[in-house]
Amino acid sequence: MYSEKVLDHFRNPRNVGEIKDADGVGEVGNPVCGDMMTFYIKVKDGRLSDVKFKTFGCGAAIAVSSMVSEMAIGKTLEEALQITNEQVARELGGLPPNKLHCSNLGADALHAAIRDYLRKKQEAK
Amino acid sequence: MRILKKRTAISTDPVTLSDRNRLVGSSSTVVANLGHIICRPNIVAHVNFDHAAATPVLPEAYQAMVPYLTEHFGNPQSLHSLGRPAQQALELAREQVAWFINCAPQDVIFTASASESNNLAVKGLALASRGRGRHIVVSAIEHVSVLEPARSLKREGFEITVVGVDRNGVVNPEELARVLRPDTVLVSIQHASNEIGTIQPLEELARVCHEKGIPIHSDGTAAIGRIGVDVAALGVDAYSFSAQSCYGPKGAAVLYLRPKTRIVPLIDGGIQERGRRAGTENVAAIVGMGRAAEITREHLSEWAEHMSLLAKRLTEELPRRIPRLVFTGHPTQRLPGHVSLCVEFVEGEALLLMLDDAGIAAASGSACTARTLKASHVLLAIGLDHAVAQSSLVLTLGKDNTMAEVELLLDKLPPIVERLRAISPLYARFLRGEDPYAVKTGQTGHNEENEG
Numbered sequence A: 001m002y003s004e005k006v007l008d009h010f011r012n013p014r015n016v017g018e019i020k021d022a023d024g025v026g027e028v029g030n031p032v033c034g035d036m037m038t039f040y041i042k043v044k045d046g047r048l049s050d051v052k053f054k055t056f057g058c059g060a061a062i063a064v065s066s067m068v069s070e071m072a073i074g075k076t077l078e079e080a081l082q083i084t085n086e087q088v089a090r091e092l093g094g095l096p097p098n099k100l101h102c103s104n105l106g107a108d109a110l111h112a113a114i115r116d117y118l119r120k121k122q123e124a125k
Numbered sequence B: 001m002r003i004l005k006k007r008t009a010i011s012t013d014p015v016t017l018s019d020r021n022r023l024v025g026s027s028s029t030v031v032a033n034l035g036h037i038i039c040r041p042n043i044v045a046h047v048n049f050d051h052a053a054a055t056p057v058l059p060e061a062y063q064a065m066v067p068y069l070t071e072h073f074g075n076p077q078s079l080h081s082l083g084r085p086a087q088q089a090l091e092l093a094r095e096q097v098a099w100f101i102n103c104a105p106q107d108v109i110f111t112a113s114a115s116e117s118n119n120l121a122v123k124g125l126a127l128a129s130r131g132r133g134r135h136i137v138v139s140a141i142e143h144v145s146v147l148e149p150a151r152s153l154k155r156e157g158f159e160i161t162v163v164g165v166d167r168n169g170v171v172n173p174e175e176l177a178r179v180l181r182p183d184t185v186l187v188s189i190q191h192a193s194n195e196i197g198t199i200q201p202l203e204e205l206a207r208v209c210h211e212k213g214i215p216i217h218s219d220g221t222a223a224i225g226r227i228g229v230d231v232a233a234l235g236v237d238a239y240s241f242s243a244q245s246c247y248g249p250k251g252a253a254v255l256y257l258r259p260k261t262r263i264v265p266l267i268d269g270g271i272q273e274r275g276r277r278a279g280t281e282n283v284a285a286i287v288g289m290g291r292a293a294e295i296t297r298e299h300l301s302e303w304a305e306h307m308s309l310l311a312k313r314l315t316e317e318l319p320r321r322i323p324r325l326v327f328t329g330h331p332t333q334r335l336p337g338h339v340s341l342c343v344e345f346v347e348g349e350a351l352l353l354m355l356d357d358a359g360i361a362a363a364s365g366s367a368c369t370a371r372t373l374k375a376s377h378v379l380l381a382i383g384l385d386h387a388v389a390q391s392s393l394v395l396t397l398g399k400d401n402t403m404a405e406v407e408l409l410l411d412k413l414p415p416i417v418e419r420l421r422a423i424s425p426l427y428a429r430f431l432r433g434e435d436p437y438a439v440k441t442g443q444t445g446h447n448e449e450n451e452g
Helices: A004-011 A060-070 A077-082 A084-090 A106-124 B003-011 B017-033 B057-066 B086-103 B114-128 B144-153 B172-180 B202-211 B283-321 B348-356 B377-381 B403-423 B425-431
Strands: A024-029 A036-044 A049-056 B107-112 B135-139 B161-165 B184-188 B216-219 B239-241 B252-259 B325-327 B338-343 B392-395
Touching: A004 B348, A036 A060, A036 A106, A036 B425, A049 A060, A049 A077, A049 A106, A049 B202, A049 B403, A049 B425, A060 B348, A077 A106, A077 B057, A084 A106, A106 B283, B003 B377, B057 B086, B057 B184, B057 B283, B086 B107, B086 B252, B086 B283, B107 B114, B114 B135, B114 B144, B114 B184, B114 B216, B114 B252, B135 B144, B144 B161, B144 B338, B161 B172, B172 B392, B283 B325, B283 B338, B283 B403, B348 B392, B348 B403
Parallel strands: B135 B161, B135 B184, B184 B216, B216 B239
Antiparallel strands: A024 A036, A036 A049, B107 B252, B239 B252, B325 B338, B338 B392
16 A cells, blocks of 8 residues: 555654754654654754654654655755645655545654744744 | 474564465465465565454365356256255355354355444344334444444434443443333344454343343354354344354355344345345355354364464563553453554554564554544543554464464564664653653644544
8 A cells, every 4th residue: 555665764764863952843743643753953054954753653654754854854944844745745656545644744843843943043042 | 393493594584485384384285275376476475463354264165165156156046957056055054154153044144244244233123123112222342334334323313322341341231231221122242352352241241131122233253263152142133243254255244143033134126045135145155154164163162272372472472572562352351362452652553564574464453554544443442542542453363373473473573663662752752751642732733533
């Protein structure tokens, strides 16, 4: 039911982990609804120099998180905010229709981390 | 010992078919008997710990079926001699099934699936008695093929009471007695649960119903092929099961109906099954079911003993190798060879995919594995948290499983759980000493209602 690309990212997820001194942290989903993703970002010169994640969820949720992290690293904050869940699903060679909504929250989690960074920066001023 | 050594030698890779043949020892002869079914090379062969989905077809059942797909293709309802062998085979199968569950052959209705049997029982019995009342009772942990027909009866003006279960998944007979009413026309409570393995006190529940003159139907899909089923001793009025649960083919199933029980057919338009189920019979599948039923009854106690031994090893050893497991269902009143648990902080579908990569087939009640994406109503009914229910793992063993296969799972599962926990934010919370299942304010997401 999953594409080979989804299975590859599920079996060998990229950028798993936490960043201890992260510049921003974003969390979407919750344990009750099934999937939960936490994204950590490091920002250098307006670009995402590092992205890491932890995900509780199905094969699709883990693959989506991995793909988002790969797509985001090196991008400017503006570019990263343009990444959509649909793009992520497309990059993965598609997701089963019933997983499009529930597991495809990776971009949301990334954006939440960026907004967290921007808010902290605002508060520091 | 020799078998164990072989296992160790291949334990780091997926099990290939040839490995499996060596692993399972005597069972490889079963594969050999079906040698004309071509197995593609390099395909990952599976250690089957998901017998609840399907049991392998007994070679004897398969052999018995073949003539009814070839020379004896006739229609059992035909008057001419082409139909006669089919008709005789059908009646032999009816006798075999009747012997299997201890009833008279004429009390056996052949259907195409356990879901059909459950639908026929719930709708057919309720509609036949609608003149007496419009109240039916089902348990909270029934299969959807009982729950959904009950729901659709609401549109016909029926009232449904769902009787709950305790944390072991048992329906309390006293609680059942309390919800029965003068206008109750049907009670449907499963014999055992596919998901948590619990066996209901069915004799007692039947007695409670009969004291008030109410018929009881039981879904025996999970029980059949694991424990002996004697419908007379159980005292049930109707009992469903399918051939694929007891080493028979798909496409054949049974609804037992106590004599003189009135039922409204789901399918009209034919005299088959004495007017209770129209449609030309799936003769070959029914023949296979009959033969499988016969063999299963003969060997059930030795198979059950074997499966229990393997399950015991799993339930004892898994907690030693993996911390934070929650076993579900009744600890003792449960199906032989049925192991159900929740692996905390890890989602069930991810577990199944990784086990699949390791050559092991298993099941889960996690929402993500269900097409509906809803958390298992069974796991919620026994009081589990949504997040814990998400981490469900169900291992249903069969007669052909070996201790070497059990050891394979015991080797493969701990590193898989470790890997997935390393990715899990819930586990990270747990390690930090926080409540892993807390829903933090401001956390976005979705809930069951708007899924799909």
